[in-house]
Amino acid sequence: MSYMKMLTAGCTALAISAGGAFAQDAETKVIGVSIPAATHGWAGGMNFHAQQTVKRLEEVYPQLDFVLATASDPGKQVNDIEDMVATRGIDALVVLPFESDPLTPPVQAVAESGVWVTVVDRGLSVEGISDLYVAGDNPGFGRVSGEYMVSMMPEGGKIVVLRGIPTTIDNERVDGFKAAIEGSGIEIIDMEHGNWNRDDSFDVMQDFLSKHEQIDAVWASDDDMAVGVLAAIDAAGRDDVKFVLGGAGMKEMVKRVMDGDTMIPADVTYPPSMIATAIEMTAVGLTSNAPVSGTFTIGSVLITPENAAQFYYPDSPF
Amino acid sequence: MMTSETTAAKPRWALPSMSVLGPVIALVVLVVIGTMLNSNFLSAANITNVLARSAFIGIIAVGMTFVITAGGLDLSVGSMAAFIAGLMILVMNAALPSLGVGVPIILLGMAVALLAGIIAGLINGFLITTLGIEAFIVTLGTMGIYRSLVTWMADGGTLSLDFGLRTFYRPVYFDGIFGISWPIIVFALAVIVGEILMSRARFGRHCAATGSNEHVAHYSNVNVNRTRLYTYAMLGLLVGVATIMYVPRLGSASASTGVLWELEAIAAVIIGGTILKGGFGRVWGTVIGVLILSMIDNILNLTDLVSPYLNGTIQGVIIILAVILQREAKAKS
Structure with a gap:
C-alpha cells in the first residue's frame, strides 16, 4: 500500500513536472511529505487527508510538485527523507515523525541544507530545527x-x-x-x-x-x-x-x-487532518510572501450533538 | 527427536513424566494465584471471558502444532486472519443488497473464510514444499503481503460489517448452548479432532516422522512434501475458522487486527511441549500453553500488583519458566 501510494504520488508528480517543464522550468518547487503508514485508524485518516490535500494543491499550484512517502517504521522514514533530498531535490519537507528521537538528526541535516522544514504533531527532540511546527495539543x-x-x-x-x-x-x-x-x-x-x-x-x-x-x-x-x-x-x-x-x-x-x-x-478531537494544515501552510509559504514560520497549535475541541455535524467527514476512512 | 523416541519407548500407562506435568503445574499455579488475588477470578463470567478470548489463538495454535511438528513454521497466521476477516466483511457487505440479513449471508461469509484460509495455506505450503523455499522466508513474505492487503482493502482505516448484519451475526461469538459460548465449543472441537489426528491417526505419525528426520521418513514411504502441504492447508483452514469466530465480536477488521497472533500461537505450542525443531507434537499441551498465555493477561488486568508497563516482563518470565520446568524434568528423567 505504502509503496503503491508513493509510486502513484511520484508518478503524478512526474507527470505534472513533465507537463509543466516547457512552461516554467526553473520555477517548479518540490515539497516532500513524509508520514507514518496507515497502521491504525488515526494514521489511516491522516493518510487520507494527506493524499486529498496533495491532490488538491497540485491543481491549485501548477508550480508545485509533491512527493508523498509513507513509512512503516522510523528507519524507513529516515530512508524516505534521505531519498527525497538526494533524488528529488526537495525545497520543503513536511514530516510527521514516527518517533521524535530517531528522526531528529536526519531532519536536522535536511534543515541545515537549507530546505524548509515543517514538523507535524510530534515535535523533534531538539528545538529550533523546524521552520513551522503544526502541533497537536x-x-x-x-x-x-x-x-x-x-x-x-x-x-x-x-x-x-x-x-x-x-x-x-x-x-x-x-x-x-x-x-x-x-x-x-x-x-x-x-x-x-x-x-x-x-x-x-x-x-x-x-x-x-x-x-x-x-x-x-x-x-x-x-x-x-x-x-x-x-x-x-x-x-x-x-x-x-x-x-x-x-x-x-x-x-x-x-x-x-x-x-x-x-x-x-x-x-x-485530535484531528488527523492536521497534516492538511501543515501541507497547506507550507505551500502558502513557498508560493507567497505570507509569513508562515512559527508554531501553530491545533486545539482539541469537544464534539457535542450541537456541533457534531462540522466534524463529520463521511468519505474519510477514519 | 529424542523425546519422540523416549516417549514412544515408554509403556503407555506409566505415570506421567515431569515433561508432561510441567505445563499443567504452571497452569495450576496460575489458577491458584489468580484465585488468591481476586475472588472474581473463578467466576463463571470470567472463566467464559478467558476461554472465549483464547479461542482465536487456540484454534490457530492447534494447526500450528501440526506445522511445527512436521518441521515447519508459519509466521503469516496473524496477518492471514486479518486479511480473511477483511475479505469476509467486504463480501458480506457486498452481498447484503441481494441476500438480505439472514442465515444464507452468514453461511456465505463462513464459506469465504474457510475457502480463503485453505487457499492461503496451500499457497504457503506450495511455495515451501514444491518450490523448496525456507518456511521462515515464505511465511515472512506472506505475512507482509496479507498485512498490507488488509490495510489496502480498508483504505488505511477500518472495515466494518453492516450494523444490521453484525447484530444478526453477533450471537456466534457471544451466545452458545448450555451456557458454554460458541467460540469455546469450536475451540474444544478443534482440539479434540486435532488430538485424535495427532496421537491416533496416520497423519499425526507422518507429521512427527517428517519433522523428526525428513530422509528417514521419505525412505519409510512417507510422502514428506504432501504431509507438509497438508499441515499448512489445515492451519489455513483453522485460521479461517478462528476468523469466523472473531468477526462477530467487534464486527470490524483493520491493519491492527491479529497483530502478533503468530508469535502467541508459536509460544503456546512450544510452552505446551511441542519441539520447535519438529518431530514431536502435543495438541493438548498447546491448549495448556494458550490458557497460560491468556490467563497471565487476565490476572494482570484483575490486580494492581504490578505496573502495567511491566506486563510484558511478567509474560516473558512465565513463558521461559514454563519451558525451563519441562527441560529440567526431561534432564532428570
Missing part, C-alpha cells in the same frame, strides 16, 4: 476530556481509564486528564493500556467489569478503544456504566454523538 486533549467528565459527573463517581501505547503522547494526555479532574470527586479506580486497539481494549474492559462491581463511566481516550469498550459492556449486560468518552473524532463515533447516543454523549 495532547495535554489539552486530556484536559478537555477531564473537564467534560467533571461536567457530566458533578457529584463525582468511579471511572476506569484505558490508555494508549506507552508513549509521551499518552503520558501527556493522561496527565492533562488527571489535572482536570483533580478535586472533583471523580476517582480513577483502574487504569490499563488498551494500546489504541479495539481487541486489546475489549479484553481489558471485560476484565475491569469482572473486577469492579460499580463503574460509573469510562474514559476510553480513543475512539477505536471506545468501540472495544462498548462491545465489552454490551456483552456483560451491565447498566451501571453511564457513558464512554472516546477521543480523536472517528466518523462512526461522531455520527453517534450527532444521533444523540446516550452511551457516546461527546467526543474530543
Whole structure:
C-alpha cells in the first residue's frame, strides 16, 4: 500500500513536472511529505487527508510538485527523507515523525541544507530545527476530556481509564486528564493500556467489569478503544456504566454523538487532518510572501450533538 | 527427536513424566494465584471471558502444532486472519443488497473464510514444499503481503460489517448452548479432532516422522512434501475458522487486527511441549500453553500488583519458566 501510494504520488508528480517543464522550468518547487503508514485508524485518516490535500494543491499550484512517502517504521522514514533530498531535490519537507528521537538528526541535516522544514504533531527532540511546527495539543486533549467528565459527573463517581501505547503522547494526555479532574470527586479506580486497539481494549474492559462491581463511566481516550469498550459492556449486560468518552473524532463515533447516543454523549478531537494544515501552510509559504514560520497549535475541541455535524467527514476512512 | 523416541519407548500407562506435568503445574499455579488475588477470578463470567478470548489463538495454535511438528513454521497466521476477516466483511457487505440479513449471508461469509484460509495455506505450503523455499522466508513474505492487503482493502482505516448484519451475526461469538459460548465449543472441537489426528491417526505419525528426520521418513514411504502441504492447508483452514469466530465480536477488521497472533500461537505450542525443531507434537499441551498465555493477561488486568508497563516482563518470565520446568524434568528423567 505504502509503496503503491508513493509510486502513484511520484508518478503524478512526474507527470505534472513533465507537463509543466516547457512552461516554467526553473520555477517548479518540490515539497516532500513524509508520514507514518496507515497502521491504525488515526494514521489511516491522516493518510487520507494527506493524499486529498496533495491532490488538491497540485491543481491549485501548477508550480508545485509533491512527493508523498509513507513509512512503516522510523528507519524507513529516515530512508524516505534521505531519498527525497538526494533524488528529488526537495525545497520543503513536511514530516510527521514516527518517533521524535530517531528522526531528529536526519531532519536536522535536511534543515541545515537549507530546505524548509515543517514538523507535524510530534515535535523533534531538539528545538529550533523546524521552520513551522503544526502541533497537536495532547495535554489539552486530556484536559478537555477531564473537564467534560467533571461536567457530566458533578457529584463525582468511579471511572476506569484505558490508555494508549506507552508513549509521551499518552503520558501527556493522561496527565492533562488527571489535572482536570483533580478535586472533583471523580476517582480513577483502574487504569490499563488498551494500546489504541479495539481487541486489546475489549479484553481489558471485560476484565475491569469482572473486577469492579460499580463503574460509573469510562474514559476510553480513543475512539477505536471506545468501540472495544462498548462491545465489552454490551456483552456483560451491565447498566451501571453511564457513558464512554472516546477521543480523536472517528466518523462512526461522531455520527453517534450527532444521533444523540446516550452511551457516546461527546467526543474530543485530535484531528488527523492536521497534516492538511501543515501541507497547506507550507505551500502558502513557498508560493507567497505570507509569513508562515512559527508554531501553530491545533486545539482539541469537544464534539457535542450541537456541533457534531462540522466534524463529520463521511468519505474519510477514519 | 529424542523425546519422540523416549516417549514412544515408554509403556503407555506409566505415570506421567515431569515433561508432561510441567505445563499443567504452571497452569495450576496460575489458577491458584489468580484465585488468591481476586475472588472474581473463578467466576463463571470470567472463566467464559478467558476461554472465549483464547479461542482465536487456540484454534490457530492447534494447526500450528501440526506445522511445527512436521518441521515447519508459519509466521503469516496473524496477518492471514486479518486479511480473511477483511475479505469476509467486504463480501458480506457486498452481498447484503441481494441476500438480505439472514442465515444464507452468514453461511456465505463462513464459506469465504474457510475457502480463503485453505487457499492461503496451500499457497504457503506450495511455495515451501514444491518450490523448496525456507518456511521462515515464505511465511515472512506472506505475512507482509496479507498485512498490507488488509490495510489496502480498508483504505488505511477500518472495515466494518453492516450494523444490521453484525447484530444478526453477533450471537456466534457471544451466545452458545448450555451456557458454554460458541467460540469455546469450536475451540474444544478443534482440539479434540486435532488430538485424535495427532496421537491416533496416520497423519499425526507422518507429521512427527517428517519433522523428526525428513530422509528417514521419505525412505519409510512417507510422502514428506504432501504431509507438509497438508499441515499448512489445515492451519489455513483453522485460521479461517478462528476468523469466523472473531468477526462477530467487534464486527470490524483493520491493519491492527491479529497483530502478533503468530508469535502467541508459536509460544503456546512450544510452552505446551511441542519441539520447535519438529518431530514431536502435543495438541493438548498447546491448549495448556494458550490458557497460560491468556490467563497471565487476565490476572494482570484483575490486580494492581504490578505496573502495567511491566506486563510484558511478567509474560516473558512465565513463558521461559514454563519451558525451563519441562527441560529440567526431561534432564532428570
